[in-house]
Amino acid sequence: METTKLYYEDAYLREFDAAVLSCQEEQGRYLVVLDRTAFYPEGGGQPADHGVLGGVAVTDVQERDGVVCHTCAGPLAVGSTVHGAIDWQRRFDHMQLHSGEHIVSGMLCAAFHCDNVGFHMGTDVVTIDYNADIRWEQVLEVERQANRYIWEDHPCRVTFPSPAEREALPYRSKKTLTGTVRLTEFPGADLCACCGTHVSGSGQVGLVKFLSCQKLREGVRLELVCGGRAMAHLCRSWQQNRSIGQQLSVKPGDTSAAVERQGREVLSLKARCAGLEEELFRLLAEQYRDAGEVLLVRHDLAGDGTRRLCDAVSRTCGGRCAVFSGEGEQYQYAVIHPGADLREFVKHMNDALHGRGGGRSGFAQGSVAADEAAIRAFFRGV
Missing domain, CATH: 2.40.30.130 (Elongation Factor Tu (Ef-tu); domain 3)
Known part of the structure; x- marks a missing residue:
C-alpha cells in the first residue's frame, strides 16, 4: 500500500x-x-x-x-x-534552494535554449549543469532578473495535468514522462516536472546568488546559493571584506584597489630582495673561493634559494658544496660537486639523516628530517 x-x-x-x-x-x-x-x-x-x-x-x-x-x-x-x-530549518532551506533553482533554471534555459542536465543540492551549495556555453556576465544578468522576480512574490502552482493537457504545455523535463506527472510552475519564470517541495511564493526564496561558472564539457556548471544560505554567504563575505579593509586601512568598498596596490608593492619588494639575495650569494661565493668542501646551514632561504646559493658557492670553492635550509628537524638541501658522481654520497647522507632525494651529473637535492647538529655531525664524519 x-x-x-x-x-x-x-x-x-x-x-x-x-x-x-x-x-x-x-x-x-x-x-x-x-x-x-x-x-x-x-x-x-x-x-x-x-x-x-x-x-x-x-x-x-x-x-x-x-x-x-x-x-x-x-x-x-x-x-x-x-x-x-x-527538522523544519533543514526542510525550509531545501525548499528555498529548490525553488530558487527552478526560477534561475527556467530563465537560463529560456534565454539560451539549453537544458538543465545536472542538479545536486549539496551541504553548502547547489550545483547545476547546463548544456550551453554561458558567460559569467550572462549568468549575473539572469541573477538580477531572478531576484527581481523573487521580490515581486509570484505564486508557486502545482498541478497534475492529464497526458493530453501536458502535450500542449512547454514544461521542462530531463526525460520522457508517462502516467501521473507533477508540474511545478513559477508563472513567467518556469514550468517543470518536479517531485520536490517548494515555497508557496517566490518571495519566500528571498535571494539567489551565483558563486561560480565553470566550463564543463560543451556547457557550464554553476554554483548557486538561495535564501538563508545566500544571506549567510553574503554576511560572511561582507565581514571578511570589512576585516580586510580594516587591515589595509581602507573602506570595505575600496579593498580591491588596495589589494592591487599592495600586490604591486610586494612584487617590487620581491624584485629588490631577489637582487639583494643575488648580491649576498656572490659575496658568500667569494668568501669561500678555493675553500674546497663547504657546508652551509641557513635559516633564511626561501623558494629555490637553497639551490641558487649552492650553485654560486660551488663555482668558486673548488670542491663539494652542500647547502641546507630550514628549521628544527626539517631541512631542504642541495649538493653540487661539478664532475663528481654524488649518488653513493647522497644515499649515505639520506640514510644517516632520514632524507629523501637524489640527482645526477654532480647535482642532488632533497630534504632531511634531522636538526642542524645532526647535519654538521654527519659532515664532520665524511
Whole structure:
C-alpha cells in the first residue's frame, strides 16, 4: 500500500501523527514504514528530511514503489500511533534552494535554449549543469532578473495535468514522462516536472546568488546559493571584506584597489630582495673561493634559494658544496660537486639523516628530517 504523502498536501506541515505499518532492523538501524508521512524522501536532487519520529531520530528517508521508508535510530512498535516532527530549518532551506533553482533554471534555459542536465543540492551549495556555453556576465544578468522576480512574490502552482493537457504545455523535463506527472510552475519564470517541495511564493526564496561558472564539457556548471544560505554567504563575505579593509586601512568598498596596490608593492619588494639575495650569494661565493668542501646551514632561504646559493658557492670553492635550509628537524638541501658522481654520497647522507632525494651529473637535492647538529655531525664524519 502506498504511503500517503502529506508533504504534497501541505509542504509547510511540520508535525503529524501516523500509524506504524512495519519496522525492520538492518545493521543497527530501523527501517520504518508509516501509513502517512510528512517526511520528504530523497529524490529529484533534493535531500531527505530529518527529524524525530516517535521520540527517535530520523536520519534518512527513501521511497520505493510509492512506499516511504524512514531510517530511524531506534525501533517503533508496529500498530502503534506515533508523532512525527520534521527538522523544519533543514526542510525550509531545501525548499528555498529548490525553488530558487527552478526560477534561475527556467530563465537560463529560456534565454539560451539549453537544458538543465545536472542538479545536486549539496551541504553548502547547489550545483547545476547546463548544456550551453554561458558567460559569467550572462549568468549575473539572469541573477538580477531572478531576484527581481523573487521580490515581486509570484505564486508557486502545482498541478497534475492529464497526458493530453501536458502535450500542449512547454514544461521542462530531463526525460520522457508517462502516467501521473507533477508540474511545478513559477508563472513567467518556469514550468517543470518536479517531485520536490517548494515555497508557496517566490518571495519566500528571498535571494539567489551565483558563486561560480565553470566550463564543463560543451556547457557550464554553476554554483548557486538561495535564501538563508545566500544571506549567510553574503554576511560572511561582507565581514571578511570589512576585516580586510580594516587591515589595509581602507573602506570595505575600496579593498580591491588596495589589494592591487599592495600586490604591486610586494612584487617590487620581491624584485629588490631577489637582487639583494643575488648580491649576498656572490659575496658568500667569494668568501669561500678555493675553500674546497663547504657546508652551509641557513635559516633564511626561501623558494629555490637553497639551490641558487649552492650553485654560486660551488663555482668558486673548488670542491663539494652542500647547502641546507630550514628549521628544527626539517631541512631542504642541495649538493653540487661539478664532475663528481654524488649518488653513493647522497644515499649515505639520506640514510644517516632520514632524507629523501637524489640527482645526477654532480647535482642532488632533497630534504632531511634531522636538526642542524645532526647535519654538521654527519659532515664532520665524511
